[in-house]
Amino acid sequence: xxxxxxMLDGHGEESPYFQGWKExxxxxxxxxxxxxxxxxxxxxxxxxxxxxxxTWIENNQDxxxxxxxxxxxxxxxALFQDYHGLPAFKNVLAEFMAEIRGNKVSxxxxxxxxxxxxxxxxxxxxxxxxxHGDAFLLPTPYYPGYDRDLKWRTGVExxxxxxxxxxxxxxxxxxxxxxxxxxxxxxxxxxxxxITNPSNPLGTTMSHVELDELIxxxxxxxxxxxxxxxxxxxxxxxxxxxxxxEAVIDRKLxxxxxxxxxxxxxxxxxxxxxxxxxxxxxxxxxxRLVSTATKMSSYGLISSQTQxxxxxxxxxxxxxxxxxxxxxxxxxxxxxxxxxxxxxxGISCLKGNAGLFCWVDLRNLLSSNTFTAEMELWKKxxxxxxxxxxxxxxxxxxxxxxxxxxxxxxxxxxxKVSMERMKAFISKQYCCM
Amino acid sequence: xxSKKVRLDAHGEDSSYFLGWKExxxxxxxxxxxxxxxxxxxxxxxxxxxxxxxAxxxxxxxxxxxxxxxxxxxxxxALFQDYHGLPEFKNVLVDFMAEIRRNKVSxxxxxxxxxxxxxxxxxxxxxxxxxPGDAFLLPTPYYPGFDRDLKWRTGVExxxxxxxxxxxxxxxxxxxxxxxxxxxxxxxxxxxxxITNPSNPLGTTMSHDELEVLITFAIxxxxxxxxxxxxxxxxxxxxxxxxxxKALLDxxxxxxxVxxxxxxxxxxxxxxxxxxxxxxxxxxxxxTLVSAATKMSSFGLISSQTQxxxxxxxxDKKFTKNYMKENRKRLxxxxxxxxxxxxxxxIECLKSNAGLFCWVDMRNLLSSNTFDAEVELWKKxxxxxxxxxxxxxxxxxxxxxxxxxxxxxxxxxxxKVSMQRMKAFVEKNTQQCxxxxxxxxxxxxxxxxxxxxxxxxxxxxxxxxxxPYR
Numbered sequence: 001x002x003x004x005x006x007m008l009d010g011h012g013e014e015s016p017y018f019q020g021w022k023e024x025x026x027x028x029x030x031x032x033x034x035x036x037x038x039x040x041x042x043x044x045x046x047x048x049x050x051x052x053x054x055t056w057i058e059n060n061q062d063x064x065x066x067x068x069x070x071x072x073x074x075x076x077x078a079l080f081q082d083y084h085g086l087p088a089f090k091n092v093l094a095e096f097m098a099e100i101r102g103n104k105v106s107x108x109x110x111x112x113x114x115x116x117x118x119x120x121x122x123x124x125x126x127x128x129x130x131x132h133g134d135a136f137l138l139p140t141p142y143y144p145g146y147d148r149d150l151k152w153r154t155g156v157e158x159x160x161x162x163x164x165x166x167x168x169x170x171x172x173x174x175x176x177x178x179x180x181x182x183x184x185x186x187x188x189x190x191x192x193x194x195i196t197n198p199s200n201p202l203g204t205t206m207s208h209v210e211l212d213e214l215i216x217x218x219x220x221x222x223x224x225x226x227x228x229x230x231x232x233x234x235x236x237x238x239x240x241x242x243x244x245x246e247a248v249i250d251r252k253l254x255x256x257x258x259x260x261x262x263x264x265x266x267x268x269x270x271x272x273x274x275x276x277x278x279x280x281x282x283x284x285x286x287x288r289l290v291s292t293a294t295k296m297s298s299y300g301l302i303s304s305q306t307q308x309x310x311x312x313x314x315x316x317x318x319x320x321x322x323x324x325x326x327x328x329x330x331x332x333x334x335x336x337x338x339x340x341x342x343x344x345x346g347i348s349c350l351k352g353n354a355g356l357f358c359w360v361d362l363r364n365l366l367s368s369n370t371f372t373a374e375m376e377l378w379k380k381x382x383x384x385x386x387x388x389x390x391x392x393x394x395x396x397x398x399x400x401x402x403x404x405x406x407x408x409x410x411x412x413x414x415x416k417v418s419m420e421r422m423k424a425f426i427s428k429q430y431c432c433m
Numbered sequence: 434x435x436s437k438k439v440r441l442d443a444h445g446e447d448s449s450y451f452l453g454w455k456e457x458x459x460x461x462x463x464x465x466x467x468x469x470x471x472x473x474x475x476x477x478x479x480x481x482x483x484x485x486x487x488a489x490x491x492x493x494x495x496x497x498x499x500x501x502x503x504x505x506x507x508x509x510x511a512l513f514q515d516y517h518g519l520p521e522f523k524n525v526l527v528d529f530m531a532e533i534r535r536n537k538v539s540x541x542x543x544x545x546x547x548x549x550x551x552x553x554x555x556x557x558x559x560x561x562x563x564x565p566g567d568a569f570l571l572p573t574p575y576y577p578g579f580d581r582d583l584k585w586r587t588g589v590e591x592x593x594x595x596x597x598x599x600x601x602x603x604x605x606x607x608x609x610x611x612x613x614x615x616x617x618x619x620x621x622x623x624x625x626x627x628i629t630n631p632s633n634p635l636g637t638t639m640s641h642d643e644l645e646v647l648i649t650f651a652i653x654x655x656x657x658x659x660x661x662x663x664x665x666x667x668x669x670x671x672x673x674x675x676x677x678x679k680a681l682l683d684x685x686x687x688x689x690x691v692x693x694x695x696x697x698x699x700x701x702x703x704x705x706x707x708x709x710x711x712x713x714x715x716x717x718x719x720x721t722l723v724s725a726a727t728k729m730s731s732f733g734l735i736s737s738q739t740q741x742x743x744x745x746x747x748x749d750k751k752f753t754k755n756y757m758k759e760n761r762k763r764l765x766x767x768x769x770x771x772x773x774x775x776x777x778x779x780i781e782c783l784k785s786n787a788g789l790f791c792w793v794d795m796r797n798l799l800s801s802n803t804f805d806a807e808v809e810l811w812k813k814x815x816x817x818x819x820x821x822x823x824x825x826x827x828x829x830x831x832x833x834x835x836x837x838x839x840x841x842x843x844x845x846x847x848x849k850v851s852m853q854r855m856k857a858f859v860e861k862n863t864q865q866c867x868x869x870x871x872x873x874x875x876x877x878x879x880x881x882x883x884x885x886x887x888x889x890x891x892x893x894x895x896x897x898x899x900x901p902y903r
Contacts, residue, residue: 001694006561006725013728045512054507057499064498066490074490075483080709081702116549116711120732127438127586132565153560153586153729261434269514276513276737278549292439296586299553300733304709305742 010152015144020378020388029386031413039418042388044200044356045409046234046273048330052323053272056313063312066305073308080304083297085114089311093281096314097266100232100324105245111283113293114307116300118230118267118280119149122194124296125263125282126154128289129224135159135188136226137179139171141359141395141402143200150194159183161193162398168350169202169359171195171210176217192224192261193217198231198241201395201404202359203335203352205235211247215258224261233271233324236332237353245283260286268310270356271327277306331356331408334415338407341419345426356408360389363401365429374400385425387418438586453811453821462819464846472851475821477633477789478842479667479706481763485756486705489746496745499738506741513737516730518547522744526714529747530699532757533666538678544716546726547740549733551663551700551713552582555627557729558696558715559587561722562657568592568621569659570612572604574792574828574835576633583627592616594626595831598794601783602635604628604643609650625657625694626650631664631674634828634837635792636768636785638668644680648691657694666704666757669765670786678716693719701743703789704760710739764789764841767848771840774852778859789841793822796834798862807833818858820851 004010012018020042029037057064066074080086090109097107115121130136132155138146139161150156161179163169176193183190193214197206206214218225227244235241248254248262264283269275279302284290314320338358339349350359366373371393378391381403392402407415453475462470490497499507513519520542527540548554563569565588571579572594583589594612596602609626616623626647630639639647651658660677668674677695686692696717702708712735715726747753771791772782783792799806804826811824814836825835840848 002561002719002722002725003564006722011725011728047508047512050508050511053511054505057507058505061498065494066497072487072490074487075480078483078486078707078709079478079480081711116733116736117731123732128435131436148728148731153732272511274511276511278514278734278736286435288435288439292435292442295442295581298550298582299556299586300549301711303549303711303736303739305739306736309738 005153010148012144012147012152015147015394020382020390023382024388029414029417031411031417036386038382038386038388039414039421040388040409041405041407041418042390043409044270044404044406045275046270046327046331046356047410048273048334048408049323049327050273052326053274053313056319057309060312063309066308077304077308080307081301083294083301085112085302086304086307086311088315089307090114092311092314095317096320097232097283099317099320100271101241101243101246105243105249107283111285111290113282113284113290113297114302115280115282115297116278116302117275118228118265118269119145120297120300121265121267121280121282122146122149122226122228123154124293125226125265126150126156127296128292130154130156130191131189133157133188134191135183135186136191137161137176137183137193138396139163139169139175139195139199141169141201141392141397141404143196144390144394144396146194156191157186157188159186159188159190160396160398165350165361165399165402168204169199170207171213173213173217176213180221190221190223192226194226194228195244196228196231197244198229198235198354200231200355201357201390202350203355203357204350204359205239205241205354207239208242208247211242211244212251215247215251215253218261219253219256219258222257222261224263225258226263226265228265230265230267230270231355232266233327234331234356235354236328236335239353241354260284260289263289271324277310278302279306279310334407334412337412337415338405338419341415342405342422345419345423346430347422347426357404357406360403360405361401362403363399365426366401369400371400377401378403381425384428385421387421387425441585453815453823456815457821462847462850464844464850468850469819471815471819471821472847472854473821473842474838474840474851475823476842477703477839478708479703479760479764479789480842481767482706482756482760485752485759486707486746489749489752493745493749496742499741510737510741514734516727516734518545518735519737519740519744521748522740523547525744525747528750529753530665530716532753533704534674534676534679538676538682540678540716544718544723546715546717546723546730547735548713548715548726548730549711549735550708551661551698551702552578553711553730553733554698554700554713554715555579555582555659555661556587557726557733558659558698559583559589560729561725562659563587563589563624564622566590566621567624568616568619569624570594570609570616570626571829572596572602572608572626572628572632574602574634574825574830574837576629577823577827577829579627589624590619590621592619592621592623593829593831598783598832598835601637602632602792603640604647606646606650609646613650613654623654623656625659627659627661628677629661629664630677631662631668631787633664633788634790634823635783636788636790637783637792638672638674638787640672641675641680644675644677645684648680648684648686651694652686652689652691655690655694657696658691659696659698661698663698663700663703664788665699667761667764667789668787669761669768672786674787696722704757707743710743711735712739712743767840767845770845770848771838771852774849775838775855778852778856779863780855780859790837790839793836793838794834795836796832798859799834802833804833810834811836813862814855814858817861818854820854820858
């Protein structure tokens with residue numbers, strides 16, 4: 001009666017990534033009302049710097065009141081549904097994106113397409129680049145949501161580029177080739193590679209060498225390269241972030257074919273912690289793609305009310321710089337708290353310099369080197385330690401035993417509680433082992 | 434290098450619906466700065482009641498400032514991305530929808546799925562109901578945007594249900610059957626019928642009979658009905674609006690299969706005049722569909738900032754009651770202005786009771802009873818009268834000579850100017866026809882010395898659909 005899309009589970013919500021979420025909702029931790037509840041550590045949200053935004057809003061009432069120098073702009077905004085987006089907003093976004101990249105690259109607002117969230121942006125890129133049944137290669141581990149966002153309604157297939165702990169999960173030439181061959185074996189037409197840089201769930205930025213390999217590969221195969229850079233504003237430490245655009249310019253490839261096959265996805269959800277406002281975008285040098293994606297954005301435009309607020313918020317260079325710096329410091333501090341806390345429990349994390357989470361090595365706690373054992377461990381941590389974390393399998397990791405644990409979506413006190421619980425859990429495990 | 438959808442895109446915006454828009458953008462009317470510019474009468478926006486919304490905002494500062502009783506709710510809203518939507522928003526929306534239907538039906542917020550605009554809602558319904566290559570039947574004339582919204586990324590085909598001026602463009606049993614047979618001929622699997630009620634571009638509400646015929650048809654064929662009711666709040670005159678849900682209840686069909694195959698699309702863009710805020714929704718009794726559509730709404734959620742503002746607005750029942758009443762009154766008055774002025778110029782409109790536009794009969798001005806002549810007339814109106822109106826062909830009307838003219842997206846003064854221009858245009862063109870001698874027929878060249886073959890963009894329109902125009 002309904003379509004296969006509606007009736008099957010292409011939405012991917014039967015995976016543990018979402019199951020854990022559901023358990024949490026039934027028994028959510030609250031320091032006062034439910035101190036034994038489940039602590040949500042599976043949600044990559046940035047709750048660390050909302051106070052800065054709140055203060056700004058309180059001191060700049062025009063932005064929310066929908067006035068400009070006291071005069072109402074309500075009418076103009078209420079009617080503004082131009083899929084080219086609010087010009088003032090795109091201008092400041094282009095500046096902001098450049099600042100995040102240390103002004104080593106500049107962005108043209110005319111190449112920016114606004115969408116209601118990175119989710120919409122990623123899916124739209126699939127619609128613009130691939131046919132039903134075409135494939136994209138993705139380095140593993142990757143964000144579980146991609147299985148839905150990139151595949152569900154588009155019919156695109158995803159083929160993993162297997163990355164291993166032996167080299168810190170870096171993308172290698174060998175892994176790229178192997179993935180490409182695997183796609184061929186499955187008779188899939190590869191349209192491109194999609195990377196998340198900084199990586200979710202690794203919390204690392206891609207190295208110069210990796211980006212070079214990637215570019216060489218996509219030039220040779222004549223395929224697209226999508227770089228989801230939504231965590232770019234969370235890079236708090238060296239190595240510094242190298243955007244794909246910068247890497248392509250460094251190789252002096254602006255005048256080549258490749259230039260039109262490189263696209264960036266960005267969003268304010270992670271850097272600003274405002275996922276509810278649905279601010280995402282595509283950046284591309286490909287005019288046709290920009291033109292089509294712009295029209296497709298009709299299916300998910302950003303509310304003009306929000307475009308206005310954000311355009312005002314981002315209009316002050318000073319505020320932008322201060323915010324970026326303060327946010328990075330807070331992210332760094334939080335990460336350190338977690339790394340130290342886990343370290344005290346004898347657990348190590350992949351060395352990371354970005355993101356809102358750690359990629360944690362729990363291989364020692366597995367009863368066997370299998371994904372079944374990983375699932376068992378995940379459930380134990382959920383039910384015994386009362387922590388919802390994301391098992392590597394849900395991120396398509398090739399090796400069992402790795403987990404993503406988020407640190408920025410809770411208060412400092414809650415993080416401390418979670419670390420204590422983890423310590424207690426680990427001690428118990430070692431006792432019993 | 435890019436997908437077929439990108440290549441298809443090259444056709445979509447060549448239609449007159451969009452070309453007229455482009456001409457307007459190059460030379461937009463402004464009463465002071467550009468009084469000879471083109472007046473936009475092709476945009477179905479409701480600009481008549483902003484003062485009411487602004488007054489409310491000014492007295493209810495919490496809503497926009499993201500505070501609740503003076504306390505900031507910024508943080509909660511910034512983090513709120515739950516695709517189930519803001520509960521308080523859905524609660525007031527269902528009340529509002531019921532109010533529009535004079536509380537003859539009630540709605541359950543758990544069956545409501547919020548989306549960033551009706552555009553998104555319509556596309557999502559296609560994804561949930563049809564496979565690529567399946568078909569939906571749509572009564573003509575219909576909103577030109579459907580060709581993109583329903584087909585582009587979904588691969589769904591649209592087959593027209595031809596409605597004719599002979600009965601006021603009402604949907605008949607015969608037309609439904611004929612469309613269904615046509616789909617069979619094209620080897621298309623029909624998944625449902627999509628109606629817009631009140632109709633865009635007709636400006637009429639569906640009659641009780643039409644709804645009956647539709648329901649009977651959907652039951653017999655075991656297909657879905659989607660009722661796009663985005664203009665339901667603009668019904669300003671009799672006959673009163675009958676929602677598809679009401680029609681089902683009247684036939685006591687709640688416990689039958691068809692109950693799960695009927696879905697309503699709604700939006701605040703037309704009734705409240707806030708298209709920029711992207712507030713759309715699907716309402717369905719089908720649990721599986723609601724569940725799938727809810728997840729799909731991730732691709733186009735409504736900004737929580739906007740959900741909050743409008744939840745506050747709509748929770749003010751005194752305001753909504755007054756707003757709806759006043760809005761309807763103003764729409765009615767505007768419509769009457771347009772109808773009277775056109776009549777003065779010798780042009781009749783389809784009798785209507787809703788919407789933001791009139792469906793105007795300009796068949797007498799055609800040089801021949803062809804779509805070719807309709808294009809010519811449209812261009813003449815654009816260039817000589819400086820008015821951008823929407824030709825019936827862009828709405829897939831089966832008969833040439835009908836145009837949609839919007840009246841709610843401009844000031845009263847501008848409407849007056851447009852009507853003066855129209856009168857002058859009609860007079861000039863009627864005189865020219867008379868000078869040519871006798872009745873204008875297909876063979877006569879008096880009015881149309883530059884006879885052209887079917888122009889490219891009409892061909893493009895045809896190629897975008899599977900069926901050539903009759």
